[in-house]
Amino acid sequence: xxxxxxxxxxxxxxxxxxxxxxxxxxxxxxxxxxxxxxxxxxxxxxxxxxxxxxxxxxxxxxxxxxxxxxxxxxxxxxxxxxxxxxxxxxxxxxxxxxxxxxxxxxxxxxxxxxxxxxxxxxxxxxxxxxxxxxxxxxxxxxxxxxxxxxxxx
Amino acid sequence: xxxxxxxxxxxxxxxxxxxxxxxxxxxxxxxxxxxxxxxxxxxxxxxxxxxxxxxxxxxxxxxxxxxxxxxxxxxxxxxxxxxxxxxxxxxxxxxxxxxxxxxxxxxxxxxxxxxxxxxxxxxxxxxxxxxxxxxxxxxxxxxxxxxxxxxxxxxxxxxxxxxxxxxxxxxxxxxxxxxxxxxxxxxxxxxxxxxxxxxxxxxxxxxxxxxxxxxxxxxxxxxxxxxxxxxxxxxxxxxxxxxxxxxxxxxxxxxxxxxxxxxxxxxxxxxxxxxxxxxxxxxxxxxxxxxxxxxxxxxxxxxxxxxxxxxxxxxxxxxxxxxxxxxxxxxxxxxxxxxxxxxxxxxxxxxxxxxxxxxxxxxxxxxxxxxxxxxxxxxxxxxxxxxxxxxxxxxxxxxxxxxxxxxxxxxxxxxxxxxxxxxxxxxxxxxxxxxxxxxxxxxxxxx
Numbered sequence: 166x167x168x169x170x171x172x173x174x175x176x177x178x179x180x181x182x183x184x185x186x187x188x189x190x191x192x193x194x195x196x197x198x199x200x201x202x203x204x205x206x207x208x209x210x211x212x213x214x215x216x217x218x219x220x221x222x223x224x225x226x227x228x229x230x231x232x233x234x235x236x237x238x239x240x241x242x243x244x245x246x247x248x249x250x251x252x253x254x255x256x257x258x259x260x261x262x263x264x265x266x267x268x269x270x271x272x273x274x275x276x277x278x279x280x281x282x283x284x285x286x287x288x289x290x291x292x293x294x295x296x297x298x299x300x301x302x303x304x305x306x307x308x309x310x311x312x313x314x315x316x317x318x
Numbered sequence: 319x320x321x322x323x324x325x326x327x328x329x330x331x332x333x334x335x336x337x338x339x340x341x342x343x344x345x346x347x348x349x350x351x352x353x354x355x356x357x358x359x360x361x362x363x364x365x366x367x368x369x370x371x372x373x374x375x376x377x378x379x380x381x382x383x384x385x386x387x388x389x390x391x392x393x394x395x396x397x398x399x400x401x402x403x404x405x406x407x408x409x410x411x412x413x414x415x416x417x418x419x420x421x422x423x424x425x426x427x428x429x430x431x432x433x434x435x436x437x438x439x440x441x442x443x444x445x446x447x448x449x450x451x452x453x454x455x456x457x458x459x460x461x462x463x464x465x466x467x468x469x470x471x472x473x474x475x476x477x478x479x480x481x482x483x484x485x486x487x488x489x490x491x492x493x494x495x496x497x498x499x500x501x502x503x504x505x506x507x508x509x510x511x512x513x514x515x516x517x518x519x520x521x522x523x524x525x526x527x528x529x530x531x532x533x534x535x536x537x538x539x540x541x542x543x544x545x546x547x548x549x550x551x552x553x554x555x556x557x558x559x560x561x562x563x564x565x566x567x568x569x570x571x572x573x574x575x576x577x578x579x580x581x582x583x584x585x586x587x588x589x590x591x592x593x594x595x596x597x598x599x600x601x602x603x604x605x606x607x608x609x610x611x612x613x614x615x616x617x618x619x620x621x622x623x624x625x626x627x628x629x630x631x632x633x634x635x636x637x638x639x640x641x642x643x644x645x646x647x648x649x650x651x652x653x654x655x656x657x658x659x660x661x662x663x664x665x666x667x668x669x670x671x672x673x674x675x676x677x678x679x680x681x682x683x684x685x686x687x688x689x690x691x692x693x694x695x696x697x698x699x700x701x702x703x704x705x706x707x708x709x710x711x712x713x714x715x716x717x718x719x720x721x722x723x724x725x726x727x728x729x730x731x732x733x734x735x736x737x738x739x740x741x742x743x744x745x746x747x748x749x750x751x752x753x754x755x756x757x758x759x760x761x762x763x764x765x
Contacts, residue, residue: 248369248386280386281416305390307368308383309352 171195233297234311241291243313245306249280253302261302267295268318275313278306293318319635320344320394320419325363326384327399330689330705331613333359335397338627347391349384351377353697358689365391372699378402381409388418395419395634397627401701404610405432421634423609427586431607434478434516441604444583446576449595449603451518454478459499465517466495472522475499477506478514488520521603523755525596526550527562528608529577530618532629533587538639541574542618542626543648545591549743551666551759556736557743558614559653560621563714563752564596573602580604588633589615589626595756613656616687616708620652651717652710655725655744657688658702661734662764670698674732679724683710696733704735714752718744739763 174197178186187196234242245251253261253276263275274286275295293315300312322345325335332348336359339346348363353372360366367387370377377383379402388396396418398404407428413420422428430436434454441448450469455478456462466473466489475487475498487502489495503513525548533539546562547555561570577592584607591608615626624641633639660666673694678686688705690696696704709724711717722744728737742763748754 248367248383248390250390281382281389283382307387308370308377309368 171197233299233314238317240296240314240316241293242311243275243287243289243315245278245308245310245312246287247278247280247285248307249278249285249305251300251302251304251306251312252277252279252284253298263295263298263313265295265298269293269295269315287312289315291315291317319637320631322347322364322391322393323395323397323421323631324349324384324388324391324393325397325399326378327397327402327404328354328357328378328689328700330687330703331399331611332357333362333689334687335399335627336362338625338631342628342631344631347387347393349378349387351699353699356695358691358694367391372697374402374699381406381412384409385412385416385418388413389416393418395421395631397421397630398610400610400612407432419634421588421630423586423588423590427581427584428609430584431586431609434606437606440584441580444576444579446580446604447602449518449521449605452516455514455516459496462495462499462515462517463492466492469517469519472520474518474520475502475515476518477502478512478516519603521595521597523598523757524548525562525564526593526756527565527573527596527602528591528593529573530615530626531574531577531581531590531592532626532633532639533581533590534633534639535587535636536638537582539578539582539586540639540641540643540646541577542622542624542646544570544573545614545617547614548754548756549749549759550756551764553756555614555656556759557653557655557740558617559651559714559717560617561648561651564600569600569602576602576604580607589630613703613706614654616685616706617652617654620685620708620710621648621650622646623649650710650712651714652708653717653721653744654706654708655721655740656706656736657704657728657730657740658736659696659704659733660702660736662736662739664734666736666764668698668702669734670696670702671733672696673704673730675729676731677729678705679707679727681724683720684724685709690730704730704733718750 174186178197185198263269269289270292271290273289275289276287277284278287295313296316297314300306323339324347325332326349336346346363348360348366349369350357350360350366351370351372369383369387370380396413403409405428407425410420410425430440438448452465472488472490475489487498489498502515506515507513525546527544527546529544530542531539543560544562545558545560547558549557573594580592581590589611591612593605594602595605596602611626611630619626659669661669673690676690676692685708686705690704707724709717709721711720725737725741730737743749748758
């Protein structure tokens with residue numbers, strides 16, 4: 166296994182924000198996968214070393230970065246109707262209005278955005294299942310900012 | 319001095335305020351509607367917040383959204399710019415109760431000058447002559463005729479609740495007054511919801527000359543000379559200049575002192591402009607006070623060398639004025655041309671759209687305040703001002719010549735605009751001789 170090539174691949178991954186890269190050519194196959202604590206290198210098959218200077222094969226199956234905000238008919242976004250502070254629960258000690266995986270209907274209050282001491286309840290407006298929560302509790306949000314991604318049901 | 323402020327405005331004035339803040343090391347927070355997502359000054363602000371959809375009422379005029387952004391961004395003060403909430407008493411009040419400094423005059427002074435009747439009575443107290451007319455709405459036709467006789471024809475019938483040049487009718491004798499007054503009342507009712515009408519002397523061939531003033535919270539007040547804004551189209555200013563070609567040094571001193579007396583009488587602080595109308599005989603009359611920084615403040619900056627936004631920030635943060643009246647000098651001659659996205663061949667209809675090429679003139683004595691850039695999309699929801707071209711010359715003739723050159727060098731493609739129209743004004747004999755007046759453009763240059 167050529168360490169220089171692996172370094173190059175690691176650089177490639179970093180500069181393109183890739184999470185996984187797999188390369189195969191006549192002489193070797195390498196898969197690099199990014200995990201939360203770093204990069205795990207697995208080489209499922211190592212074939213006899215090629216002559217030095219073998220050109221690196223073209224990357225196959227490089228995973229593009231997932232676009233969390235991409236539009237799709239399968240889901241919709243709940244966005245903030247005002248500028249303010251985002252709160253996940255009706256009060257500091259209470260349970261959050263929703264968690265990931267919760268089914269919701271159109272009238273469900275999913276969060277509060279507080280502005281000028283007024284607690285504005287934000288409703289789902291459409292039924293679905295909570296897929297992603299973009300904002301941390303207590304953080305500021307602006308008008309139109311995506312708060313939740315909801316899978317349509 | 320403040321360390322962090324929010325600019326509650328958009329376009330060229332937002333950029334202008336941000337620029338001074340950056341120079342003074344003040345952190346800036348900008349706000350934008352969805353239509354202003356691509357605003358260039360958002361790149362220069364330290365933080366920016368989307369405060370609503372394109373509609374003005376739901377974004378730039380939405381006090382709650384502006385204040386919420388100010389609190390979330392933890393700013394010490396808000397600069398309101400001009401227009402929008404700049405002269406909104408409720409907004410200034412709420413800033414105060416939220417412990418956010420409002421960069422402008424105190425609410426009480428805004429109240430006085432926001433009311434025509436109160437403003438006139440303060441002017442009387444301060445010994446400042448106001449345009450002769452009724453002290454308030456006329457009770458009936460009889461009173462209107464009496465007043466017209468007292469002040470002399472021609473007179474203007476004005477809707478009490480009106481503004482921006484709307485709801486006004488000129489009459490030259492009793493017969494036309496009596497026939498016009500009921501129509502005027504009906505118009506006022508429809509346009510402004512109030513049939514109240516008042517009578518004012520119509521100054522013909524008038525010059526509009528305004529005095530820029532600064533007042534701090536320590537009792538100091540100075541004036542920074544005048545701006546002549548007599549080139550207007552339907553009461554909208556097109557060209558402003560300083561010094562005025564029609565007033566003498568003595569008149570400037572007199573009007574300046576009158577402006578100071580008036581503002582002091584009302585307890586006014588921060589930047590403010592006292593507007594006067596000057597008749598053919600050179601007599602001046604007070605019209606109103608603009609309790610904000612104005613579009614044409616740039617003219618005064620170029621001629622005095624001061625940064626008025628900086629002065630506003632200093633005054634609002636409690637500092638005393640750093641200049642005395644004798645320190646203020648007007649050097650050279652400055653002319654400003656407003657460039658609007660309007661089609662002069664289509665009755666100056668506003669023309670939003672994409673500015674394909676924006677290349678402003680450059681060089682000594684040329685200042686361009688504009689938020690526009692090549693590829694910028696002019697949104698339809700806001701005013702049509704693309705930018706201000708401010709040119710300084712050694713004297714009026716030099717300033718006119720340089721302005722004409724600068725307009726010629728100004729490349730602006732993609733939207734119809736008023737650059738060529740401004741050229742026509744600057745080439746007109748009446749303007750060159752300084753013999754123009756407020757209705758000259760309407761009468762001579764527009765069909």
